[in-house]
Amino acid sequence: MSTTEDQTSGGAAIDIRGLRKHYGPVHALDGVELQLTPGRIVGLLGENGCGKTTLLKVLAGVVSDYTGQVRIAGHTPGPASKARVSFLPDTSFLPDRARVRDCVNIYRDFFTDFDAELAADRLAHFGFDEGLRLKEASKGMREKIQIALAMSRRAAVYLLDEPISGVDPAAREVLLEAIVRDLHPEALVFISTHLVHDLEPVLDSVVFMRHGRITLSGDVDDLRAEHGASLDQIFREVHR
Numbered sequence: 001m002s003t004t005e006d007q008t009s010g011g012a013a014i015d016i017r018g019l020r021k022h023y024g025p026v027h028a029l030d031g032v033e034l035q036l037t038p039g040r041i042v043g044l045l046g047e048n049g050c051g052k053t054t055l056l057k058v059l060a061g062v063v064s065d066y067t068g069q070v071r072i073a074g075h076t077p078g079p080a081s082k083a084r085v086s087f088l089p090d091t092s093f094l095p096d097r098a099r100v101r102d103c104v105n106i107y108r109d110f111f112t113d114f115d116a117e118l119a120a121d122r123l124a125h126f127g128f129d130e131g132l133r134l135k136e137a138s139k140g141m142r143e144k145i146q147i148a149l150a151m152s153r154r155a156a157v158y159l160l161d162e163p164i165s166g167v168d169p170a171a172r173e174v175l176l177e178a179i180v181r182d183l184h185p186e187a188l189v190f191i192s193t194h195l196v197h198d199l200e201p202v203l204d205s206v207v208f209m210r211h212g213r214i215t216l217s218g219d220v221d222d223l224r225a226e227h228g229a230s231l232d233q234i235f236r237e238v239h240r
């Protein structure tokens with residue numbers, strides 16, 4: 001690792017300049033500019049197909065055929081950043097046959113920053129038996145298991161793609177509480193969601209996207225004060 005690689009971009013946990021990514025004729029990301037500082041919980045909001053998942057995949061190092069400059073946790077996305085970035089994709093990635101305890105072992109084997117004790121604690125808190133097989137779990141239960149695992153890495157940045165979409169409204173609050181519990185004060189959490197209303201209480205900042213571009217970003221309290229409205233209302237206003 002070079003010294004340059006190890007430096008953060010002027011203190012930003014995420015620093016993106018002129019990011020473009022297309023799938024054939026579709027411009028999924030069309031000139032994204034974004035700087036996010038550590039120690040924040042940031043919501044990524046936008047309508048279907050605006051590029052949220054593509055943006056998170058670029059940051060996670062899963063999609064690499066993009067143009068522009070991207071830095072995350074002091075690195076360009078790749079093996080070094082992956083060791084410091086916990087990515088929770090919007091699809092299930094753990095094997096169906098695995099039991100909860102196998103999933104803990106998979107994470108322990110893959111990630112040196114994984115805290116197995118914390119994961120066991122979180123899974124027990126959600127009421128999971130470690131012998132439960134994933135194929136016997138509902139969509140919402142799998143989401144909870146995956147969140148417990150992803151948030152039990154001692155990462156610098158957490159990228160969560162629609163983490164609570166399959167969970168019933170009553171359980172969302174508990175899950176959100178689990179996401180923010182025991183977070184390192186310098187950690188950045190970047191969460192994509194349609195559920196603005198549910199996430200609003202835990203967000204420090206917000207990033208709105210449309211057609212592959214950032215349309216608005218800022219501190220939630222500042223935006224609410226400036227617009228005299230909730231995030232949900234501001235989102236509708238900006239994207240009218």
Ligand SMILES: Nc1ncnc2c1ncn2[C@@H]1O[C@H](COP(=O)(O)OP(=O)(O)OP(=O)(O)O)[C@@H](O)[C@H]1O
Nearest residue numbers: 023026027028046047048049050051052053054055
């Ligand atoms: N693998 C792919 N091949 C072709 N087009 C793709 C692919 N992945 C995404 N796209 C297109 O890129 C655009 C952005 O998609 P993306 O999944 O990033 O949006 P999103 O904001 O996450 O949407 P949603 O909220 O529905 O999950 C869309 O037009 C989508 O159809």
